Amino acid sequence: MRNFKTVIAAGAAMTMLGLTPAMAQDNYKDEYRVSTVVPAPFPWGIATERWAELTAERTDGRINLKVYPGVQLVQGDQTREFTALRQGVIDMAVGSTINWSPQITELNLFSLPFLMPDYAAMDALTQGPVGEKIFEVVQAKGAVPLAWAENGFREVTNSKVEIRTPADMQGLKLRVVGSPIYNDMFTALGANPTQMSWADAQPALTTGAVDGQENPLTIYSVLKMHELGQTNVTLWGYVADPLIFAVNQQVWDSFTPEDQEILKQAAVDAGAHGIEVARKGMTDGDQSLIEEIKGYGVNVVTLTEEERQAFVDATRDVYDAWKDKVGADLVNMAEESIANR
Numbered sequence: 001m002r003n004f005k006t007v008i009a010a011g012a013a014m015t016m017l018g019l020t021p022a023m024a025q026d027n028y029k030d031e032y033r034v035s036t037v038v039p040a041p042f043p044w045g046i047a048t049e050r051w052a053e054l055t056a057e058r059t060d061g062r063i064n065l066k067v068y069p070g071v072q073l074v075q076g077d078q079t080r081e082f083t084a085l086r087q088g089v090i091d092m093a094v095g096s097t098i099n100w101s102p103q104i105t106e107l108n109l110f111s112l113p114f115l116m117p118d119y120a121a122m123d124a125l126t127q128g129p130v131g132e133k134i135f136e137v138v139q140a141k142g143a144v145p146l147a148w149a150e151n152g153f154r155e156v157t158n159s160k161v162e163i164r165t166p167a168d169m170q171g172l173k174l175r176v177v178g179s180p181i182y183n184d185m186f187t188a189l190g191a192n193p194t195q196m197s198w199a200d201a202q203p204a205l206t207t208g209a210v211d212g213q214e215n216p217l218t219i220y221s222v223l224k225m226h227e228l229g230q231t232n233v234t235l236w237g238y239v240a241d242p243l244i245f246a247v248n249q250q251v252w253d254s255f256t257p258e259d260q261e262i263l264k265q266a267a268v269d270a271g272a273h274g275i276e277v278a279r280k281g282m283t284d285g286d287q288s289l290i291e292e293i294k295g296y297g298v299n300v301v302t303l304t305e306e307e308r309q310a311f312v313d314a315t316r317d318v319y320d321a322w323k324d325k326v327g328a329d330l331v332n333m334a335e336e337s338i339a340n341r
């Protein structure tokens, strides 16, 4: 009993000094809140969980990341995630370039239609000078970027028609993400785009309020979109969204240099794992995810070069207009990195 009282007294004294008994030497929070849109088993959620696991492991539990999927810390509005991160409403995030592009115009780079023909092109951007430049921009906007992961190439799906030409998209009501370039692209293609959050997209697909949507096949398959009537899939790979691991600046500054390094390396490792999972079954050597989706009776269309070119041509004006908004220098650098990949 005496021992117990001593412990309580010591604990109370430390609390009065603003110290926690477990780690009297640091000012770390008990929990760091990490925002994402989708949880595991989506690759995005897997990457985020892996970051939390590796960080806990490598800091012996000193840094505890808790994942909050569904962008619940910003009431499901993914376009406000970066602002909340910058302001410290959330501590960390693994966010899509699409969702942060309202605040960081340069991130629309990855949404330029048909800029990236393949995974090697995406890697040439994120792992090269373009990626460095983008991290500088994110840093200047008030958050500390650490590593890349991947949502994936976004394929178009719908419940009504097989899409092989822009004409097939005429009047199709498609849910698009809340970033203006998507409205511009689908309007140019003759579709009827309607912007909504991911939270609203799911019921809209279930009820048939929209005819279709665009997202990576991993999202399609985890959600079993074929059961929601999304039985036409066109593999056109028009854009892809990488993910960025980032930390609020004040939170970052509160960590020791050693812990900053651990957190960063954990993000790099988690990102590499996330990218692997995000591409699984959709590479030249392994088409198993595509085969699985076909196995559900889904009409999966692969475009010929000529068919794809018609979509490139139809969105060329949008590309040019957004090249100026993103910054012609950055886009030129990206085009060069891709040409030399």
Ligand code: X2X
Binding pocket: 037, 038, 078, 096, 098, 099, 151, 177, 197, 198, 214, 215, 216, 241
């Ligand atoms: O809302 C989407 O479509 C999603 C889940 O892919 C993003 O957050 C960009």
